[in-house]
Amino acid sequence: GAVVSQHPSWVICKSGTSVKIECRSLDFQATTMFWYRQFPKQSLMLMATSNEGSKATYEQGVEKDKFLINHASLTLSTLTVTSAHPEDSSFYICRTSGSSYNEQFFGPGTRLTVL
Amino acid sequence: QQQVKQSPQSLIVQKGGISIINCAYENTAFDYFPWYQQFPGKGPALLIAIRPDVSEKKEGRFTISFNKSAKQFSLHIMDSQPGDSATYFCAASIGSGNTGKLIFGQGTTLQVKP
Numbered sequence: 001g002a003v004v005s006q007h008p009s010w011v012i013c014k015s016g017t018s019v020k021i022e023c024r025s026l027d028f029q030a031t032t033m034f035w036y037r038q039f040p041k042q043s044l045m046l047m048a049t050s051n052e053g054s055k056a057t058y059e060q061g062v063e064k065d066k067f068l069i070n071h072a073s074l075t076l077s078t079l080t081v082t083s084a085h086p087e088d089s090s091f092y093i094c095r096t097s098g099s100s101y102n103e104q105f106f107g108p109g110t111r112l113t114v115l
Numbered sequence: 116q117q118q119v120k121q122s123p124q125s126l127i128v129q130k131g132g133i134s135i136i137n138c139a140y141e142n143t144a145f146d147y148f149p150w151y152q153q154f155p156g157k158g159p160a161l162l163i164a165i166r167p168d169v170s171e172k173k174e175g176r177f178t179i180s181f182n183k184s185a186k187q188f189s190l191h192i193m194d195s196q197p198g199d200s201a202t203y204f205c206a207a208s209i210g211s212g213n214t215g216k217l218i219f220g221q222g223t224t225l226q227v228k229p
Contacts (some may be wrong), residue, residue: 043219045173
């Protein structure tokens with residue numbers, strides 16, 4: 001069964017609203033979570049890395065005030081897209097990383113469409 | 116330095132044939148090289164991975180060949196099947212544990228014709 005879940009799996013919102021995406025590790029403690037964005041027919045681009053209880057580290061060019069990441073527990077990380085605009089429409093995917101080599105899994109992704 | 120270059124962008128193979136996808140990297144500090152398979156609308160799934168201390172790893176129909184001196188690695192899919200039709204990504208990272216930040220290649224769309 002799935003070891004990482006994302007909610008919602010898809011969301012459509014109006015421009016200017018904020019959207020929260022949850023990523024949960026189901027069977028292990030995810031000490032680190034990575035958030036990726038993937039545009040159609042393109043590769044995965046790392047947005048940020050978060051460690052439980054610490055502030056996220058953002059990649060160059062990613063606005064930390066627009067993409068708020070919270071990693072409050074070892075099983076849950078959230079990505080909030082604030083004041084979303086059509087150019088934020090994308091597939092957002094989390095990846096969890098535990099303490100061992102085998103504890104690395106991608107979530108199923110969340111399709112965000114901003115009208 | 117942080118890039119991973121993947122080719123070809125797309126690949127069409129007949130059922131039963133061999134699919135070969137290549138990747139190259141620059142950063143010699145990379146120490147973990149996974150391949151992922153992604154179906155439309157789904158997250159990537161780990162297929163097979165290799166560390167630079169071995170030159171080849173095989174799991175079922177999937178084989179990674181690794182050339183450390185050339186800084187290249189490739190995925191071979193033997194006896195390709197229509198169900199293998201998907202997008203494949205190579206990746207590289209420094210540290211595969213909880214500090215492993217994956218850098219992805221551009222992706223290869225594989226179509227296996229019946």
